Amino acid sequence: MYTMFSDTIAAISTPHGKGGVAVIRISGDDAFKIAEKFIFPKSKKSFSEIKENSVFLADVKNAEGKTLDESLITIFRAPRSYTGENVVEISCHGGILLTQNILSAAFSAGAVQAGPGEFTRRAFSAGKLSLTEAESVIGMIDAKTNAALTLAQRGVSGSLTKKTEKIYGDITAVIGNIYAIIDFPDEDLERMTHDGMVEAMDGIIAELSALKDSYRTGHAVCEGIPTVICGKPNTGKSTILNLLAQNERAIVTDIAGTTRDVISETVVCGSALLRLSDTAGIRESADIVEQIGVDRSKKEIENSELILAVFDTSRPFDDEDEEVLALVEKAEAEGKTVLVVLNKSDKEKHFGEEKFAGYDVISLSAKSGDRAALSDKIEGKFISGDIENSGEEILTNARQYSSVCECLASVVSAKYALDLYGDDIAGTELERAATAISELDGREVSVDVVDHIFHKFCVGK
Ligand code: GDP
Numbered sequence: 513m514y515t516m517f518s519d520t521i522a523a524i525s526t527p528h529g530k531g532g533v534a535v536i537r538i539s540g541d542d543a544f545k546i547a548e549k550f551i552f553p554k555s556k557k558s559f560s561e562i563k564e565n566s567v568f569l570a571d572v573k574n575a576e577g578k579t580l581d582e583s584l585i586t587i588f589r590a591p592r593s594y595t596g597e598n599v600v601e602i603s604c605h606g607g608i609l610l611t612q613n614i615l616s617a618a619f620s621a622g623a624v625q626a627g628p629g630e631f632t633r634r635a636f637s638a639g640k641l642s643l644t645e646a647e648s649v650i651g652m653i654d655a656k657t658n659a660a661l662t663l664a665q666r667g668v669s670g671s672l673t674k675k676t677e678k679i680y681g682d683i684t685a686v687i688g689n690i691y692a693i694i695d696f697p698d699e700d701l702e703r704m705t706h707d708g709m710v711e712a713m714d715g716i717i718a719e720l721s722a723l724k725d726s727y728r729t730g731h732a733v734c735e736g737i738p739t740v741i742c743g744k745p746n747t748g749k750s751t752i753l754n755l756l757a758q759n760e761r762a763i764v765t766d767i768a769g770t771t772r773d774v775i776s777e778t779v780v781c782g783s784a785l786l787r788l789s790d791t792a793g794i795r796e797s798a799d800i801v802e803q804i805g806v807d808r809s810k811k812e813i814e815n816s817e818l819i820l821a822v823f824d825t826s827r828p829f830d831d832e833d834e835e836v837l838a839l840v841e842k843a844e845a846e847g848k849t850v851l852v853v854l855n856k857s858d859k860e861k862h863f864g865e866e867k868f869a870g871y872d873v874i875s876l877s878a879k880s881g882d883r884a885a886l887s888d889k890i891e892g893k894f895i896s897g898d899i900e901n902s903g904e905e906i907l908t909n910a911r912q913y914s915s916v917c918e919c920l921a922s923v924v925s926a927k928y929a930l931d932l933y934g935d936d937i938a939g940t941e942l943e944r945a946a947t948a949i950s951e952l953d954g955r956e957v958s959v960d961v962v963d964h965i966f967h968k969f970c971v972g973k
Contacts, residue, residue, distance in 0.1 A: 517597075517637070520546055521630055522623035524611050525972035531606030536614055537972065538623055539631055543598040544587070549621035550574070551585055551602070564589040572602060575620040580613050581605055595631050596638025629966030632973055636954065636962070642673040643954025644912060647965060651734055651908060653973065659733045659783035659899045663908055672912075675723070675905045676953045682716050683923065683946045690939040706930070713927045716945075720920040723907055727916075730908040732894035736778060736785035737849075740812045742839070743822030744832040748855040751878040752822060753777065753788060756886070782891035783899055786818065813839060818849045818890070825875070826859035829867055837867075844871075849893055853886070911961070912952055919948035 520540025526533070538547060544559040553562065553570045562568060570585045583604040593599040604614055619625070629650075636646050648667025655661035666672075689704045704712065731737070741749045756779045777788045789812050813819060821840045823833055844850045852868045858877040865873045874889050876882040897904070907913050926941035954962070 517634055519624045520622065521626035521634075522546075522615060522618040523626035523631075523972040524615055525601075525631075526606065526611075528608060528611075529606075530608060533603050534606035534611045536602040536604065536611060536618065537626075537631060538600040538602075538618055539593070539595045539597045539626075539634060540623070541590075541598060542622060543600050546618065546621045546623050547585075547587075547600040550617040551583075551600070553585070559587065562587060564592065572604065572614055572617065574613060574617045580617060581610060583614075591638065594640070595634040596640050597634060626971060627967075628971050629973055630971075633962065633966040636966075641668075642670070643962070643965065644672045644676070644952065645670055646954075647909060647912075648672075649973070650965075653970070655734075656778070656785060657733065657780055657783060659895075660785070662900050663730060663733055663906055666903075666906070667908065671903075672905045672907075673953050675719070676949050679716060679719055679919070680946060680949050680955075682712060683919075683942055683949065686712050686716075686926075687939055687942045687946065690935045690942070694935055694939070709930060710927060713923055713930075716923050717920065717927070720916055720923065723905060723916045724913070724920060726904065727907040727913040729895050729897070729899065730906040731910075731913070732784040733899065733906075734785075734908040735910070736787040737818045737894060738816045739786040739788045739818040739820065740816040741788065741820045741822060742813060743824075743836055743853075744830075747822040747824040748878045749822050752820065752853065752855065752886075755878050755881060755883050756781070756786070756788065758883070781887040782895065784891045784894050786890065789816075810839070813843055816843075816848065818851070818893070819843050820851050820853050820890075822853045822855050823863075823867075824856050825854045825861045825863055826856040827862060829863045840871075851889065851893065857882075911965070915948050915952035919945045919952075922948060 517540065520538060520542040522536065522538040525535045525537045540546075548559050550573050551570045552573065553559075553568050555562075555568060557568075565586075565588055567584055567586045570583060571579050572581045572583050573579050581604045583602050586601040586603070588594070588599040588601075590597045602614060604610060629646075632641075632646050632649055635641050636643060641649075645668055648664045651664030651667060652661060655664055686704070686709055689709060692703055741752055743749050757777045758779075779786050779788055819840060821836060823829070823836070840850050840852075850871060852871045852873040854864065854873060854875040855878050857875045858880055865875070872889075872893070874886060876886060899906070907916060922941045922945035926938045926945065929937040929941055951961075
């Protein structure tokens with residue numbers, strides 16, 4: 513599906529900055545030829561004499577023959593390397609200028625700059641890892657919580673790939689059976705009965721449904737839930753944002769309508785990650801500057817999945833609160849998750865939970881720092897089960913989720929087609945399902961999708 517790569521690439525694989533050690537990686541057919549031009553083993557051996565997967569000390573020199581560093585060199589011979597190609601790794605001293613100079617020496621010797629994620633992309637093309645495993649590598653690098661790291665590590669170990677391979681195998685077994693019936697109706701082949709096929713499809717549907725449901729957790733842990741805090745001015749939205757963010761990110765004031773802009777923040781609630789925006793109060797305002805903020809707030813609600821609707825119980829419930837509730841009602845009808853926050857519980861109450869029948873409600877005092885209760889409540893709305901110990905496969909991004917949904921819809925159609933329209937339509941639907949699940953782990957996926965995924969990597973990975 514992909515052309516083999518003709519260039520030999522090089523990049524600094526460790527973060528740019530000062531450090532004890534930095535690693536420069538070179539990968540490609542000509543990695544050893546290129547390395548020999550500027551890396552001189554202390555043992556005086558040529559690269560071809562050096563055992564694969566071994567480490568040795570060498571002088572690294574620039575094009576003018578000046579020694580840049582004494583470095584440890586590791587060589588991996590194709591196909592037994594991360595990329596499946598010949599690989600040379602230079603572990604040098606971790607100076608910013610030094611690593612740049614060594615990389616320049618690699619370029620002078622014939623290597624070209626690696627693009628973002630290009631080493632891992634080559635590994636994928638060489639069949640060293642599936643697309644979901646590659647995505648998990650990004651997940652490990654990006655993980656902000658231990659739960660996210662656990663899911664990424666599980667992904668790298670290939671459990672989701674194994675699961676999707678099994679589902680693919682189950683689907684193709686039914687397809688094979690259907691086409692055997694169509695093509696050789698009279699042959700006495702060993703085949704599944706009609707009930708057997710329905711049973712097999714029910715099993716596939718159950719597995720796909722469990723995967724589909726797992727995305728609510730995976731999305732919350734790995735991607736973060738777009739969240740908005742809404743409410744009329746002065747209900748305590750900024751205070752709640754600061755409480756969740758545990759710092760003074762938003763400016764808290766006593767003057768209604770002073771939070772004019774949408775402020776973004778990523779916060780951790782247990783295993784869940786919230787991508788939070790505070791908003792200007794939802795209040796029709798004559799003030800033109802604030803109006804911009806209010807319009808933006810409504811947009812933020814549209815773009816959010818979780819809405820923290822804040823009401824100040826120390827003041828009577830009024831028309832503005834009613835307006836907020838109407839917006840929240842609309843959002844919930846659209847399938848968004850709503851948590852009603854009754855704030856200022858430290859003060860005398862003018863109204864309570866009775867106003868919010870059917871909603872999940874938490875009563876708190878943001879000013880007094882009731883963070884744990886709020887955080888637990890939010891986490892509980894998205895995370896089910898014990899992530900660390902359950903060992904279940906969990907979808908961690910929208911691409912995987914969309915493939916599973918597509919596959920599931922096609923298997924469900926196939927099951928009905930089997931009874932209503934006949935075997936050939938069922939076979940076509942199942943082929944569609946097989947394609948969708950193949951896209952998930954990258955067996956069948958467009959170059960554009962692959963490009964998109966690997967561009968999320970950093971250079972050097
Ligand atoms: P916003 O306009 O909705 O963002 O409201 P702010 O967060 O700016 O808060 C408005 C005022 O209410 C500030 O003076 C806060 O200190 C105060 N406030 C916020 N939360 C509480 C609370 O739980 N109890 C009390 N007593 N005051 C609060």
